[in-house]
Amino acid sequence: MSWFRDNIEELEPYVPGFQPKESGFIKLNTNENPYPPSPRVMQVIREISPDSPRLYPDPRSDRLRDKIASTYGFQRENVIVGNGSDELLAIALRCFAGEGDRVVFPAPSYSLFEVLTRIQGAEVVEIPLNNDFSLPEAFFSARGVIKLLASPNSPTGTVYPKETVRRLTEESEGIVVADEAYVDFADDNCLSLVKEYPNLLVTRTFSKSFGLAGLRIGYAFAQGNIIAGMMKVKDSYNLNALSADAAMAALEDMSYFREKVALIKSERASLKKELEALEFFVLPSGANFLFCRPPEGTAEVIYRALLDRKILIRYFDTPRLRDYLRISIGAREEMVTLINSLKEIIK
Numbered sequence: 001m002s003w004f005r006d007n008i009e010e011l012e013p014y015v016p017g018f019q020p021k022e023s024g025f026i027k028l029n030t031n032e033n034p035y036p037p038s039p040r041v042m043q044v045i046r047e048i049s050p051d052s053p054r055l056y057p058d059p060r061s062d063r064l065r066d067k068i069a070s071t072y073g074f075q076r077e078n079v080i081v082g083n084g085s086d087e088l089l090a091i092a093l094r095c096f097a098g099e100g101d102r103v104v105f106p107a108p109s110y111s112l113f114e115v116l117t118r119i120q121g122a123e124v125v126e127i128p129l130n131n132d133f134s135l136p137e138a139f140f141s142a143r144g145v146i147k148l149l150a151s152p153n154s155p156t157g158t159v160y161p162k163e164t165v166r167r168l169t170e171e172s173e174g175i176v177v178a179d180e181a182y183v184d185f186a187d188d189n190c191l192s193l194v195k196e197y198p199n200l201l202v203t204r205t206f207s208k209s210f211g212l213a214g215l216r217i218g219y220a221f222a223q224g225n226i227i228a229g230m231m232k233v234k235d236s237y238n239l240n241a242l243s244a245d246a247a248m249a250a251l252e253d254m255s256y257f258r259e260k261v262a263l264i265k266s267e268r269a270s271l272k273k274e275l276e277a278l279e280f281f282v283l284p285s286g287a288n289f290l291f292c293r294p295p296e297g298t299a300e301v302i303y304r305a306l307l308d309r310k311i312l313i314r315y316f317d318t319p320r321l322r323d324y325l326r327i328s329i330g331a332r333e334e335m336v337t338l339i340n341s342l343k344e345i346i347k
């Protein structure tokens, strides 16, 4: 006998990438930023006032919402913040998907989408991506209360252009959620569409491009009535005071942000070339990782051999993905060690 709702009893939980307890690993498995946060962020953390932990934070995070809005050309009423973009995705599902409703997303994509859908007791409608991981027509025509699209997608790194999201939003009667967690590493995004379409929600994060994964800060943009509804559903104090101050400081140092994003993009280009020289097939990526297929079904062997050398990358043991590897972009020295190890392993 179980007290849980059936869908929770049967739920396969989200499995986060492995976080080793010991040090000494080169971590290229969870798409963290290899560089430290801006010195301004570190200063805010060092100089925290005793009132910051003592008092409740602003329940609406208005200062940060204003800062995000002005940085990206919106109003406060168009912005919601939360405990990572994961929380904003969860709030969206709680707002828009009830028991039995259809929630549509491509496969493969971010595996949290399925978990959040099942928690709602909603129906999972997974639409397989084409062989080249482009969107099939069936994704546009599928009916559902929400369509979730990660762009750049994970684990593939594929960017779905703004005009594709426009078409999707126009052809969908429900809400379209564009999960842009990795978009700062891409050359295209759909943020401006929020002003045109009442059914579009765009989620973003400080975890990747700003290097603040541990502080859990996500943000999202939509038209005022969508944000107002989501604000009703969120926990009262869903962003802690220190994280809000750290995010403000990060946004005040956009030149540091741009410098690190440019470095990661240039390391991505170098790694792609090096992998191709080793005869890997490498998908174009707009994210801070590369999705690639090593020669002759060697993905799992390579994953394990790298693990033995304390280099962590991501291997997905599913029928469609088991020939592929996902490798986060690290700092120069990490990339050199990775490539040298790959050369040894392949030899």
Ligand SMILES: Cc1ncc(COP(=O)(O)O)c(C=O)c1O
Residues within 6 Å of the ligand: 030, 031, 083, 084, 085, 086, 087, 110, 150, 153, 154, 179, 181, 204, 205, 206, 207, 213, 216, 217, 218
């Ligand atoms: C596609 C995608 N969306 C959202 C997230 C969640 O990011 P956050 O740290 O903001 O919760 C991730 C994290 O890996 C991701 O891969």
